[in-house]
Amino acid sequence: MHIERKSGVKYVDEFRDKGLVRQIAARIGAMMPAKKNNIMEVCGTHTQSFFRFGLDKLLPPNLRLIAGPGCPVCVSSQGYIDQAIALAKDKGNIILTFADMLRVPGTKSTLEKERARGSRIQAAYSALDSLAVARMNRAKRIIFLAVGFETTAPTIALSIIAAKKEKLKNLYFFSSLKLIPPAMDYLLKDKRLNINGFLCPGHVSVIIGSQAYEQISKRYGIGCCVAGFEPLDILEGIEVLLKQIAQARPAVANQYLRAVKRQGNPRARKVISEVFQVSNASWRGLGNIARSGLKIKDKYSRFDAEEAFSFKITVDDQRLTTKCRCGDVLKGLISPADCPLFLKACQPDNPVGPCMVSSEGACNAYYKYH
Amino acid sequence: MKIRRIQGDFAEVQVGRLRRQINIQMLPKARIGDYVIVHAGFAIQKLDPEGARETLKLIHAPRPS
Numbered sequence: 353m354h355i356e357r358k359s360g361v362k363y364v365d366e367f368r369d370k371g372l373v374r375q376i377a378a379r380i381g382a383m384m385p386a387k388k389n390n391i392m393e394v395c396g397t398h399t400q401s402f403f404r405f406g407l408d409k410l411l412p413p414n415l416r417l418i419a420g421p422g423c424p425v426c427v428s429s430q431g432y433i434d435q436a437i438a439l440a441k442d443k444g445n446i447i448l449t450f451a452d453m454l455r456v457p458g459t460k461s462t463l464e465k466e467r468a469r470g471s472r473i474q475a476a477y478s479a480l481d482s483l484a485v486a487r488m489n490r491a492k493r494i495i496f497l498a499v500g501f502e503t504t505a506p507t508i509a510l511s512i513i514a515a516k517k518e519k520l521k522n523l524y525f526f527s528s529l530k531l532i533p534p535a536m537d538y539l540l541k542d543k544r545l546n547i548n549g550f551l552c553p554g555h556v557s558v559i560i561g562s563q564a565y566e567q568i569s570k571r572y573g574i575g576c577c578v579a580g581f582e583p584l585d586i587l588e589g590i591e592v593l594l595k596q597i598a599q600a601r602p603a604v605a606n607q608y609l610r611a612v613k614r615q616g617n618p619r620a621r622k623v624i625s626e627v628f629q630v631s632n633a634s635w636r637g638l639g640n641i642a643r644s645g646l647k648i649k650d651k652y653s654r655f656d657a658e659e660a661f662s663f664k665i666t667v668d669d670q671r672l673t674t675k676c677r678c679g680d681v682l683k684g685l686i687s688p689a690d691c692p693l694f695l696k697a698c699q700p701d702n703p704v705g706p707c708m709v710s711s712e713g714a715c716n717a718y719y720k721y722h
Numbered sequence: 723m724k725i726r727r728i729q730g731d732f733a734e735v736q737v738g739r740l741r742r743q744i745n746i747q748m749l750p751k752a753r754i755g756d757y758v759i760v761h762a763g764f765a766i767q768k769l770d771p772e773g774a775r776e777t778l779k780l781i782h783a784p785r786p787s
Contacts, residue, residue, distance in 0.1 A: 372782070558767045
């Protein structure tokens with residue numbers, strides 16, 4: 353266990369207490385049912401924290417924590433990257449994106465390679481940065497790659513609303529925003545997976561609330577526990593799920609009480625529905641999932657890159673261009689180490705699949721901490 | 723991150739020596755001194771001290787089953 357030194361940050365140190373971490377780990381060991389159990393976390397930050405704090409070494413061997421499709425960069429479809437690259441090749445365009453998108457492989461290239469070849473592609477910290485870039489480059493078209501889940505969606509929505517208010521004419525958003533509960537529903541339909549409980553994402557749930565999992569929990573009879581990102585949060589979430597499994601009483605639970613309310617953040621949900629409508633979306637590795645994405649509403653279509661540049665993202669992701677098994681990793685069917693490319697052809701310096709690119713990706717976390 | 727100053731839709735937040743301008747439109751009730759969760763330049767929620775205490779209590783003494 354490598355719990356780090358005190359950070360001096362409120363709401364962090366309390367949830368990294370070494371003694372308590374050991375106590376919960378012991379309780380988990382004592383209550384662990386004899387049979388094998390699989391808990392899936394659908395959140396890249398959980399994946400990262402889990403290995404970073406060495407929690408994998410504290411859990412019983414018959415408890416498997418599976419990393420699900422919770423890394424937004426990893427699930428961006430190859431078709432989406434290809435379209436972004438096509439847009440980047442036009443000298444009149446400037447592409448803005450979150451930094452970890454740069455190295456995600458499309459079919460033939462990456463945004464990083466295109467930048468080296470002369471395309472204008474810039475990393476942004478926030479969607480709001482795109483407004484400043486648009487103001488400073490009036491003669492160019494600025495295209496923001498809107499990638500993320502429910503946590504990112506309201507930040508994009510508020511940026512679009514601000515752009516409309518400012519009457520910016522050269523700013524567009526290319527949405528690949530995705531929704532977590534429909535992906536969980538999709539995974540539960542896959543009989544090969546055998547998931548016994550979900551550790552639900554902390555910051556997605558800050559927005560959508562723990563209520564968002566109630567239908568899934570009821571329909572599939574599966575426990576869903578919202579958890580924070582510190583070691584104690586994750587272990588407590590696992591303890592709650594195991595208790596539900598032991599008592600055969602699956603339900604929605606919320607461990608992350610300091611941040612997540614049952615109804616989420618109502619203001620954030622309101623701005624999402626002001627700007628976006630639910631649409632089908634293509635997930636890398638999983639394929640097309642009905643009603644699992646967000647598309648810009650007609651009211652704001654002036655800012656929609658898909659309208660302005662008249663293309664449609666193709667659903668192409670079942671085609672495999674290499675031996676990369678990212679799709680199976682994202683579904684939790686295999687562990688990163690089971691992929692034939694892991695540590696060989698595929699490393700963080702030269703990633704073949706998106707799970708190795710992002711710091712939130714399962715392969716990247718495995719590489720770093722194993 | 724802790725809110726230091728508020729100006730319209732924006733606030734200055736601080737953690738350690740890092741200071742940053744963030745948007746607070748999603749938190750109409752944000753006040754100076756609040757701790758907030760920040761995602762991509764936006765405050766998405768206020769941290770609730772009562773909720774934190776509740777969780778720590780459950781960790782110390784788990785619910786009887």
